[in-house]
Amino acid sequence: MEKSSDRIVIAGGGIIGCAIAYYLGLKGVKSTVIERRDVGCEASSAAAGGLWPQAESSRPGMFMDLCLAGNAMFEELSRQLELDIEFRPSGLLHVVEDEQYREEAEKLMEWQLDSGLKVDWLDASETLKLEPSLSEDVMGSLYFPDDNHLNPLSLTRAFAVGAKKLGAEISTGTSVTGIKTVSGRVSSLVTDRGEIGADIIINAAGCWAGQVGAMVDMEVPVEPVRGQIILSEPLPPLFKRCIVTRDVYIIQKPRGNVVVGSTREFVGYDKSVTPEAIHLLHRGAVKAIPRLKSVSFIRAWAGLRPYTPDEIPIMGASDGPEGFLLATGHFRNGILLSAITGKLMSELITDGKASIPLEGYRLSRFLRGAEVERK
Amino acid sequence: MNELIICRCEEVTKDEILEAIGAGAISINAIKRLTRAGMGLCQGKICCRLLSLLLSDELKTPLGELEPYSVRPPVRPVKFSALIADEE
Numbered sequence: 069m070e071k072s073s074d075r076i077v078i079a080g081g082g083i084i085g086c087a088i089a090y091y092l093g094l095k096g097v098k099s100t101v102i103e104r105r106d107v108g109c110e111a112s113s114a115a116a117g118g119l120w121p122q123a124e125s126s127r128p129g130m131f132m133d134l135c136l137a138g139n140a141m142f143e144e145l146s147r148q149l150e151l152d153i154e155f156r157p158s159g160l161l162h163v164v165e166d167e168q169y170r171e172e173a174e175k176l177m178e179w180q181l182d183s184g185l186k187v188d189w190l191d192a193s194e195t196l197k198l199e200p201s202l203s204e205d206v207m208g209s210l211y212f213p214d215d216n217h218l219n220p221l222s223l224t225r226a227f228a229v230g231a232k233k234l235g236a237e238i239s240t241g242t243s244v245t246g247i248k249t250v251s252g253r254v255s256s257l258v259t260d261r262g263e264i265g266a267d268i269i270i271n272a273a274g275c276w277a278g279q280v281g282a283m284v285d286m287e288v289p290v291e292p293v294r295g296q297i298i299l300s301e302p303l304p305p306l307f308k309r310c311i312v313t314r315d316v317y318i319i320q321k322p323r324g325n326v327v328v329g330s331t332r333e334f335v336g337y338d339k340s341v342t343p344e345a346i347h348l349l350h351r352g353a354v355k356a357i358p359r360l361k362s363v364s365f366i367r368a369w370a371g372l373r374p375y376t377p378d379e380i381p382i383m384g385a386s387d388g389p390e391g392f393l394l395a396t397g398h399f400r401n402g403i404l405l406s407a408i409t410g411k412l413m414s415e416l417i418t419d420g421k422a423s424i425p426l427e428g429y430r431l432s433r434f435l436r437g438a439e440v441e442r443k
Numbered sequence: 444m445n446e447l448i449i450c451r452c453e454e455v456t457k458d459e460i461l462e463a464i465g466a467g468a469i470s471i472n473a474i475k476r477l478t479r480a481g482m483g484l485c486q487g488k489i490c491c492r493l494l495s496l497l498l499s500d501e502l503k504t505p506l507g508e509l510e511p512y513s514v515r516p517p518v519r520p521v522k523f524s525a526l527i528a529d530e531e
Binding site for chain 1: 517524
Protein backbone atom coordinates (compact mmCIF):
# COMPACT_ATOMS: atom_id res chain seq x y z
CA MET A 69 0.00 0.00 0.00
CA GLU A 70 2.66 2.49 1.07
CA LYS A 71 5.32 3.60 -1.38
CA SER A 72 8.57 4.99 -0.02
CA SER A 73 7.68 8.37 -1.50
CA ASP A 74 4.28 8.50 0.22
CA ARG A 75 3.74 11.48 2.45
CA ILE A 76 1.82 10.49 5.57
CA VAL A 77 0.01 13.11 7.63
CA ILE A 78 -1.74 12.34 10.91
CA ALA A 79 -4.52 14.68 12.06
CA GLY A 80 -4.40 14.68 15.87
CA GLY A 81 -1.48 14.65 18.32
CA GLY A 82 -3.08 12.67 21.08
CA ILE A 83 -1.87 9.31 22.27
CA ILE A 84 -3.26 7.56 19.17
CA GLY A 85 -1.69 9.93 16.63
CA CYS A 86 1.66 9.88 18.45
CA ALA A 87 1.61 6.07 18.74
CA ILE A 88 0.97 5.70 15.00
CA ALA A 89 3.85 8.09 14.23
CA TYR A 90 6.08 6.09 16.60
CA TYR A 91 5.29 2.68 15.08
CA LEU A 92 5.64 4.08 11.55
CA GLY A 93 9.03 5.41 12.64
CA LEU A 94 10.06 1.95 13.87
CA LYS A 95 9.38 0.72 10.34
CA GLY A 96 11.56 3.48 8.93
CA VAL A 97 8.58 5.49 7.67
CA LYS A 98 8.37 9.22 8.37
CA SER A 99 5.13 11.04 9.11
CA THR A 100 3.86 14.46 10.11
CA VAL A 101 1.52 14.92 13.08
CA ILE A 102 -0.72 17.99 13.07
CA GLU A 103 -1.96 19.00 16.53
CA ARG A 104 -4.35 21.88 17.21
CA ARG A 105 -2.95 22.66 20.67
CA ASP A 106 -0.37 20.51 22.48
CA VAL A 107 0.56 16.85 22.38
CA GLY A 108 -1.87 14.80 24.49
CA CYS A 109 -3.83 17.77 25.80
CA GLU A 110 -7.33 16.26 25.57
CA ALA A 111 -8.53 12.73 26.42
CA SER A 112 -4.94 11.44 26.69
CA SER A 113 -4.35 13.60 29.77
CA ALA A 114 -7.78 13.02 31.30
CA ALA A 115 -7.07 9.39 32.06
CA ALA A 116 -5.84 7.54 35.11
CA GLY A 117 -3.72 5.14 33.09
CA GLY A 118 -5.56 1.92 33.96
CA LEU A 119 -4.73 -1.00 31.66
CA TRP A 120 -7.73 -3.17 32.44
CA PRO A 121 -8.75 -5.43 29.57
CA GLN A 122 -10.23 -8.00 31.95
CA ALA A 123 -11.92 -6.01 34.70
CA GLU A 124 -13.60 -3.65 32.23
CA SER A 125 -14.80 -6.16 29.67
CA SER A 126 -18.25 -7.65 29.51
CA ARG A 127 -17.85 -10.52 27.07
CA PRO A 128 -15.33 -12.45 24.98
CA GLY A 129 -14.78 -11.70 21.34
CA MET A 130 -12.90 -9.58 18.83
CA PHE A 131 -12.67 -6.45 20.96
CA MET A 132 -11.65 -8.30 24.14
CA ASP A 133 -8.87 -10.01 22.17
CA LEU A 134 -7.65 -6.65 20.88
CA CYS A 135 -7.59 -5.22 24.41
CA LEU A 136 -5.61 -8.23 25.66
CA ALA A 137 -3.14 -7.96 22.77
CA GLY A 138 -2.72 -4.25 23.50
CA ASN A 139 -2.17 -4.86 27.21
CA ALA A 140 0.48 -7.49 26.51
CA MET A 141 2.67 -4.90 24.75
CA PHE A 142 3.39 -2.58 27.67
CA GLU A 143 5.93 -4.56 29.62
CA GLU A 144 8.31 -4.66 26.66
CA LEU A 145 7.35 -1.14 25.60
CA SER A 146 8.33 0.21 29.02
CA ARG A 147 11.86 -1.03 28.34
CA GLN A 148 11.88 0.01 24.70
CA LEU A 149 10.72 3.63 25.16
CA GLU A 150 13.30 6.14 26.23
CA LEU A 151 11.16 7.86 28.85
CA ASP A 152 9.84 6.23 32.02
CA ILE A 153 6.15 5.50 31.46
CA GLU A 154 5.70 4.43 35.11
CA PHE A 155 4.37 1.02 34.06
CA ARG A 156 3.40 -0.96 37.17
CA PRO A 157 2.43 -4.64 36.98
CA SER A 158 0.13 -4.15 39.94
CA GLY A 159 -2.90 -6.36 39.38
CA LEU A 160 -6.44 -5.22 40.12
CA LEU A 161 -9.07 -5.98 42.73
CA HIS A 162 -12.67 -5.67 41.63
CA VAL A 163 -14.37 -5.20 44.97
CA VAL A 164 -17.79 -6.79 45.46
CA GLU A 165 -20.07 -5.20 48.04
CA ASP A 166 -23.42 -6.94 47.61
CA GLU A 167 -25.02 -10.22 46.56
CA GLN A 168 -26.36 -9.02 43.21
CA TYR A 169 -22.99 -7.69 42.18
CA ARG A 170 -21.46 -10.97 43.26
CA GLU A 171 -23.58 -12.85 40.73
CA GLU A 172 -22.35 -10.56 37.95
CA ALA A 173 -18.79 -11.05 39.13
CA GLU A 174 -19.21 -14.83 39.06
CA LYS A 175 -20.42 -14.73 35.45
CA LEU A 176 -17.48 -12.54 34.48
CA MET A 177 -15.09 -14.93 36.16
CA GLU A 178 -16.65 -17.97 34.51
CA TRP A 179 -16.25 -16.84 30.90
CA GLN A 180 -12.81 -15.40 31.53
CA LEU A 181 -11.57 -18.67 33.03
CA ASP A 182 -13.08 -20.46 30.00
CA SER A 183 -11.04 -18.10 27.80
CA GLY A 184 -7.89 -19.15 29.63
CA LEU A 185 -7.42 -15.86 31.47
CA LYS A 186 -6.13 -15.41 35.00
CA VAL A 187 -8.79 -14.37 37.49
CA ASP A 188 -9.47 -15.47 41.04
CA TRP A 189 -12.34 -15.04 43.51
CA LEU A 190 -11.12 -13.88 46.92
CA ASP A 191 -13.42 -13.95 49.95
CA ALA A 192 -13.50 -11.06 52.42
CA SER A 193 -10.58 -12.20 54.54
CA GLU A 194 -8.40 -13.01 51.54
CA THR A 195 -9.23 -9.63 50.00
CA LEU A 196 -8.35 -7.78 53.21
CA LYS A 197 -5.18 -9.78 53.57
CA LEU A 198 -4.08 -8.60 50.13
CA GLU A 199 -5.19 -4.98 50.64
CA PRO A 200 -5.66 -4.23 54.37
CA SER A 201 -6.70 -0.62 53.75
CA LEU A 202 -9.97 -1.71 52.09
CA SER A 203 -13.22 -1.35 54.01
CA GLU A 204 -14.10 -4.29 56.23
CA ASP A 205 -17.58 -4.27 54.70
CA VAL A 206 -16.18 -5.87 51.58
CA MET A 207 -17.89 -9.14 50.63
CA GLY A 208 -15.08 -10.36 48.44
CA SER A 209 -13.33 -9.44 45.25
CA LEU A 210 -12.27 -10.60 41.84
CA TYR A 211 -8.53 -10.50 41.51
CA PHE A 212 -7.11 -9.83 38.04
CA PRO A 213 -3.32 -10.22 38.30
CA ASP A 214 -2.70 -9.03 34.72
CA ASP A 215 -4.60 -5.71 34.83
CA ASN A 216 -2.03 -2.98 35.50
CA HIS A 217 -1.46 0.77 35.24
CA LEU A 218 0.94 3.36 33.87
CA ASN A 219 1.23 7.14 33.51
CA PRO A 220 -0.76 8.21 30.43
CA LEU A 221 0.95 11.62 30.16
CA SER A 222 4.39 10.02 30.18
CA LEU A 223 3.31 7.39 27.65
CA THR A 224 1.95 10.02 25.24
CA ARG A 225 5.09 12.05 25.61
CA ALA A 226 7.29 8.97 25.18
CA PHE A 227 5.54 8.09 21.91
CA ALA A 228 5.95 11.71 20.72
CA VAL A 229 9.63 11.91 21.68
CA GLY A 230 10.29 8.45 20.21
CA ALA A 231 8.49 9.33 16.97
CA LYS A 232 10.50 12.54 16.59
CA LYS A 233 13.77 10.64 17.09
CA LEU A 234 12.69 8.28 14.32
CA GLY A 235 12.10 11.17 11.94
CA ALA A 236 8.49 12.21 12.53
CA GLU A 237 7.54 15.85 12.61
CA ILE A 238 5.02 17.07 15.18
CA SER A 239 3.45 20.47 14.56
CA THR A 240 1.71 21.74 17.68
CA GLY A 241 -0.50 24.83 17.69
CA THR A 242 -1.64 23.97 14.16
CA SER A 243 -5.31 23.44 13.27
CA VAL A 244 -6.57 21.31 10.41
CA THR A 245 -8.92 23.42 8.31
CA GLY A 246 -9.50 21.31 5.20
CA ILE A 247 -8.58 18.31 3.09
CA LYS A 248 -8.02 18.46 -0.65
CA THR A 249 -8.56 15.56 -3.01
CA VAL A 250 -7.63 14.96 -6.64
CA SER A 251 -9.61 12.37 -8.63
CA GLY A 252 -10.83 10.54 -5.55
CA ARG A 253 -7.49 10.52 -3.70
CA VAL A 254 -6.36 12.73 -0.85
CA SER A 255 -3.76 15.21 -2.05
CA SER A 256 -3.14 17.59 0.82
CA LEU A 257 -4.09 18.60 4.32
CA VAL A 258 -4.82 22.30 4.77
CA THR A 259 -3.96 23.94 8.09
CA ASP A 260 -4.10 27.46 9.49
CA ARG A 261 -0.34 27.56 8.97
CA GLY A 262 -0.17 26.30 5.42
CA GLU A 263 -0.88 23.33 3.21
CA ILE A 264 0.90 19.97 3.52
CA GLY A 265 1.03 17.57 0.58
CA ALA A 266 -0.29 14.15 1.61
CA ASP A 267 -0.76 10.74 0.03
CA ILE A 268 -2.16 9.25 3.21
CA ILE A 269 -4.14 11.14 5.85
CA ILE A 270 -5.06 9.49 9.14
CA ASN A 271 -7.96 10.92 11.10
CA ALA A 272 -6.80 10.47 14.71
CA ALA A 273 -8.63 13.53 15.99
CA GLY A 274 -10.43 11.82 18.89
CA CYS A 275 -13.52 13.80 19.88
CA TRP A 276 -12.94 16.04 16.86
CA ALA A 277 -12.84 13.17 14.35
CA GLY A 278 -16.32 14.14 13.19
CA GLN A 279 -15.13 17.59 12.17
CA VAL A 280 -12.12 16.17 10.30
CA GLY A 281 -14.35 13.56 8.62
CA ALA A 282 -16.76 16.28 7.49
CA MET A 283 -13.90 17.80 5.45
CA VAL A 284 -14.22 14.83 3.09
CA ASP A 285 -18.03 14.62 3.47
CA MET A 286 -17.72 11.65 5.77
CA GLU A 287 -19.91 11.15 8.82
CA VAL A 288 -17.82 9.85 11.72
CA PRO A 289 -20.10 9.10 14.69
CA VAL A 290 -17.75 10.07 17.51
CA GLU A 291 -19.03 12.24 20.33
CA PRO A 292 -17.43 13.56 23.51
CA VAL A 293 -18.19 11.92 26.85
CA ARG A 294 -16.94 13.82 29.86
CA GLY A 295 -15.01 12.07 32.57
CA GLN A 296 -14.10 13.77 35.85
CA ILE A 297 -11.18 12.68 38.00
CA ILE A 298 -9.83 13.74 41.39
CA LEU A 299 -6.32 13.45 42.82
CA SER A 300 -5.13 13.37 46.43
CA GLU A 301 -1.98 14.74 47.99
CA PRO A 302 0.97 12.30 47.91
CA LEU A 303 0.64 9.60 50.59
CA PRO A 304 2.86 6.80 51.85
CA PRO A 305 1.97 3.49 50.16
CA LEU A 306 -1.62 2.74 51.18
CA PHE A 307 -2.52 0.02 48.70
CA LYS A 308 -0.76 -1.61 45.78
CA ARG A 309 -3.38 -2.92 43.36
CA CYS A 310 -5.83 -0.93 41.28
CA ILE A 311 -9.16 -0.93 43.13
CA VAL A 312 -12.43 -0.98 41.18
CA THR A 313 -15.85 -0.77 42.82
CA ARG A 314 -19.30 -0.35 41.33
CA ASP A 315 -18.95 3.45 41.73
CA VAL A 316 -15.30 4.35 41.20
CA TYR A 317 -11.79 3.19 40.41
CA ILE A 318 -8.87 4.07 42.66
CA ILE A 319 -5.15 3.92 41.86
CA GLN A 320 -2.21 5.00 43.97
CA LYS A 321 0.38 6.35 41.55
CA PRO A 322 4.15 5.94 42.05
CA ARG A 323 4.52 9.44 43.52
CA GLY A 324 1.97 8.50 46.18
CA ASN A 325 -0.99 10.49 44.86
CA VAL A 326 -4.29 8.62 44.80
CA VAL A 327 -6.39 9.04 41.63
CA VAL A 328 -10.15 8.45 41.79
CA GLY A 329 -12.28 8.34 38.65
CA SER A 330 -14.46 8.74 36.82
CA THR A 331 -17.79 9.90 35.49
CA ARG A 332 -19.46 9.24 32.15
CA GLU A 333 -21.46 12.30 31.06
CA PHE A 334 -22.92 13.26 27.69
CA VAL A 335 -22.56 17.06 27.97
CA GLY A 336 -21.01 18.02 24.65
CA TYR A 337 -17.66 19.81 24.53
CA ASP A 338 -17.85 20.96 28.15
CA LYS A 339 -14.81 20.20 30.28
CA SER A 340 -16.01 21.81 33.51
CA VAL A 341 -15.71 20.09 36.84
CA THR A 342 -18.93 19.79 38.87
CA PRO A 343 -19.43 19.63 42.65
CA GLU A 344 -21.83 16.68 42.19
CA ALA A 345 -19.19 14.57 40.46
CA ILE A 346 -16.48 15.52 42.96
CA HIS A 347 -18.84 14.49 45.73
CA LEU A 348 -19.65 11.18 44.05
CA LEU A 349 -15.99 10.32 43.54
CA HIS A 350 -15.07 11.18 47.14
CA ARG A 351 -17.97 9.14 48.50
CA GLY A 352 -17.05 6.15 46.35
CA ALA A 353 -13.40 6.36 47.36
CA VAL A 354 -14.04 6.67 51.10
CA LYS A 355 -16.57 3.83 51.00
CA ALA A 356 -13.93 1.53 49.51
CA ILE A 357 -10.92 2.81 51.48
CA PRO A 358 -12.09 4.50 54.72
CA ARG A 359 -8.66 5.90 55.50
CA LEU A 360 -8.94 8.28 52.55
CA LYS A 361 -11.37 10.28 54.67
CA SER A 362 -8.59 12.18 56.40
CA VAL A 363 -6.61 12.78 53.22
CA SER A 364 -6.58 16.04 51.27
CA PHE A 365 -7.60 16.18 47.64
CA ILE A 366 -5.59 18.65 45.60
CA ARG A 367 -6.97 18.55 42.08
CA ALA A 368 -10.09 17.76 40.11
CA TRP A 369 -10.15 17.85 36.34
CA ALA A 370 -12.19 16.63 33.43
CA GLY A 371 -11.61 15.46 29.89
CA LEU A 372 -13.62 14.37 26.90
CA ARG A 373 -13.33 10.78 25.71
CA PRO A 374 -14.22 9.95 22.08
CA TYR A 375 -17.31 7.75 22.32
CA THR A 376 -18.76 5.66 19.50
CA PRO A 377 -22.26 4.11 19.49
CA ASP A 378 -20.92 0.57 20.07
CA GLU A 379 -18.02 1.72 22.28
CA ILE A 380 -15.54 0.14 19.89
CA PRO A 381 -12.97 2.27 18.04
CA ILE A 382 -13.08 3.09 14.34
CA MET A 383 -9.88 1.98 12.64
CA GLY A 384 -8.49 1.26 9.22
CA ALA A 385 -9.52 2.20 5.71
CA SER A 386 -12.62 4.25 5.06
CA ASP A 387 -15.05 4.26 2.17
CA GLY A 388 -14.10 7.89 1.54
CA PRO A 389 -11.30 9.21 -0.64
CA GLU A 390 -8.42 6.85 -1.38
CA GLY A 391 -5.68 7.33 1.22
CA PHE A 392 -8.03 8.56 3.97
CA LEU A 393 -7.74 6.32 7.04
CA LEU A 394 -9.27 6.41 10.50
CA ALA A 395 -7.95 5.65 13.98
CA THR A 396 -10.32 7.21 16.46
CA GLY A 397 -13.21 6.61 18.85
CA HIS A 398 -11.21 4.74 21.48
CA PHE A 399 -13.49 6.06 24.23
CA ARG A 400 -12.26 4.78 27.60
CA ASN A 401 -9.66 2.46 26.09
CA GLY A 402 -7.35 4.92 24.34
CA ILE A 403 -4.39 4.40 26.65
CA LEU A 404 -4.80 0.60 26.72
CA LEU A 405 -5.18 0.42 22.93
CA SER A 406 -2.58 3.07 22.04
CA ALA A 407 0.31 0.72 21.31
CA ILE A 408 -1.71 -1.92 19.45
CA THR A 409 -3.46 0.77 17.39
CA GLY A 410 -0.11 2.33 16.46
CA LYS A 411 1.29 -1.06 15.53
CA LEU A 412 -1.70 -2.22 13.47
CA MET A 413 -2.13 1.10 11.65
CA SER A 414 1.58 1.17 10.78
CA GLU A 415 1.29 -2.37 9.40
CA LEU A 416 -1.80 -1.44 7.38
CA ILE A 417 0.04 1.54 5.89
CA THR A 418 3.36 -0.14 5.16
CA ASP A 419 2.29 -3.72 4.36
CA GLY A 420 -1.28 -3.15 3.24
CA LYS A 421 -2.49 -5.56 5.92
CA ALA A 422 -2.56 -5.48 9.73
CA SER A 423 -1.49 -8.57 11.72
CA ILE A 424 -4.85 -8.46 13.51
CA PRO A 425 -7.70 -7.97 11.01
CA LEU A 426 -9.22 -4.49 11.22
CA GLU A 427 -12.37 -5.29 9.21
CA GLY A 428 -14.54 -5.35 12.33
CA TYR A 429 -13.44 -1.81 13.19
CA ARG A 430 -14.44 -0.19 9.91
CA LEU A 431 -16.54 2.95 9.82
CA SER A 432 -18.97 1.26 7.43
CA ARG A 433 -20.47 -0.76 10.33
CA PHE A 434 -22.36 2.41 11.30
CA LEU A 435 -23.96 2.86 7.89
CA ARG A 436 -27.73 2.95 7.93
CA GLY A 437 -29.15 -0.54 8.15
CA ALA A 438 -26.03 -2.07 9.64
CA GLU A 439 -26.74 -3.71 12.96
CA VAL A 440 -24.88 -2.05 15.79
CA GLU A 441 -24.03 -4.37 18.60
CA ARG A 442 -22.69 -3.08 21.87
CA LYS A 443 -19.46 -4.46 23.22
CA MET B 444 23.15 24.40 33.62
CA ASN B 445 20.42 26.15 35.53
CA GLU B 446 19.32 24.07 38.48
CA LEU B 447 17.20 26.85 39.94
CA ILE B 448 13.99 25.30 41.25
CA ILE B 449 10.93 26.89 39.68
CA CYS B 450 8.23 24.49 40.94
CA ARG B 451 9.03 23.64 44.55
CA CYS B 452 6.30 21.05 45.01
CA GLU B 453 7.47 18.83 42.16
CA GLU B 454 11.09 20.04 42.23
CA VAL B 455 11.23 21.14 38.60
CA THR B 456 14.25 23.22 37.57
CA LYS B 457 14.51 26.19 35.23
CA ASP B 458 16.46 23.99 32.79
CA GLU B 459 13.63 21.50 32.61
CA ILE B 460 11.11 24.27 31.95
CA LEU B 461 13.27 25.75 29.18
CA GLU B 462 13.70 22.27 27.69
CA ALA B 463 9.92 21.79 27.61
CA ILE B 464 9.46 25.13 25.85
CA GLY B 465 12.22 24.13 23.43
CA ALA B 466 10.35 20.87 22.78
CA GLY B 467 7.32 22.79 21.59
CA ALA B 468 5.30 23.68 24.69
CA ILE B 469 3.29 26.79 23.86
CA SER B 470 1.29 27.16 27.09
CA ILE B 471 1.73 26.75 30.84
CA ASN B 472 -0.68 23.82 30.61
CA ALA B 473 1.66 22.15 28.13
CA ILE B 474 4.70 22.78 30.38
CA LYS B 475 2.71 21.22 33.19
CA ARG B 476 1.99 18.06 31.21
CA LEU B 477 5.61 17.80 30.10
CA THR B 478 7.40 18.52 33.37
CA ARG B 479 4.79 18.20 36.20
CA ALA B 480 5.51 21.84 37.16
CA GLY B 481 2.32 23.10 38.78
CA MET B 482 0.97 19.61 39.47
CA GLY B 483 2.09 19.36 43.10
CA LEU B 484 0.52 20.19 46.41
CA CYS B 485 0.12 23.93 45.71
CA GLN B 486 -1.24 23.27 42.20
CA GLY B 487 0.76 26.07 40.63
CA LYS B 488 -0.24 28.77 43.09
CA ILE B 489 3.44 29.57 43.65
CA CYS B 490 5.11 28.82 40.32
CA CYS B 491 2.36 29.78 37.86
CA ARG B 492 3.57 33.39 37.70
CA LEU B 493 7.20 32.36 37.19
CA LEU B 494 6.19 29.90 34.49
CA SER B 495 4.20 32.61 32.68
CA LEU B 496 7.17 34.96 32.74
CA LEU B 497 9.59 32.31 31.45
CA LEU B 498 7.19 31.31 28.69
CA SER B 499 6.48 34.90 27.72
CA ASP B 500 10.25 35.58 27.54
CA GLU B 501 11.06 32.49 25.52
CA LEU B 502 8.17 32.79 23.07
CA LYS B 503 8.52 36.58 22.84
CA THR B 504 4.79 36.76 23.48
CA PRO B 505 3.14 39.26 25.83
CA LEU B 506 1.77 37.69 29.04
CA GLY B 507 -1.80 38.59 28.13
CA GLU B 508 -1.64 36.60 24.91
CA LEU B 509 -0.63 33.29 26.49
CA GLU B 510 -3.27 30.54 26.86
CA PRO B 511 -4.66 30.98 30.39
CA TYR B 512 -3.46 28.52 33.02
CA SER B 513 -6.12 25.92 33.90
CA VAL B 514 -6.68 26.43 37.60
CA ARG B 515 -8.10 23.19 38.98
CA PRO B 516 -10.45 23.02 41.93
CA PRO B 517 -10.15 23.03 44.90
CA VAL B 518 -8.32 26.30 45.49
CA ARG B 519 -6.97 24.88 48.73
CA PRO B 520 -6.52 21.19 49.54
CA VAL B 521 -9.74 19.82 51.06
CA LYS B 522 -10.22 16.71 53.19
CA PHE B 523 -12.18 13.88 51.62
CA SER B 524 -14.40 13.94 54.72
CA ALA B 525 -15.36 17.59 54.15
CA LEU B 526 -16.81 16.69 50.80
CA ILE B 527 -19.16 14.10 52.25
CA ALA B 528 -19.88 15.91 55.55
CA ASP B 529 -23.64 16.11 54.89
CA GLU B 530 -23.87 12.33 55.07
CA GLU B 531 -22.30 11.99 58.50
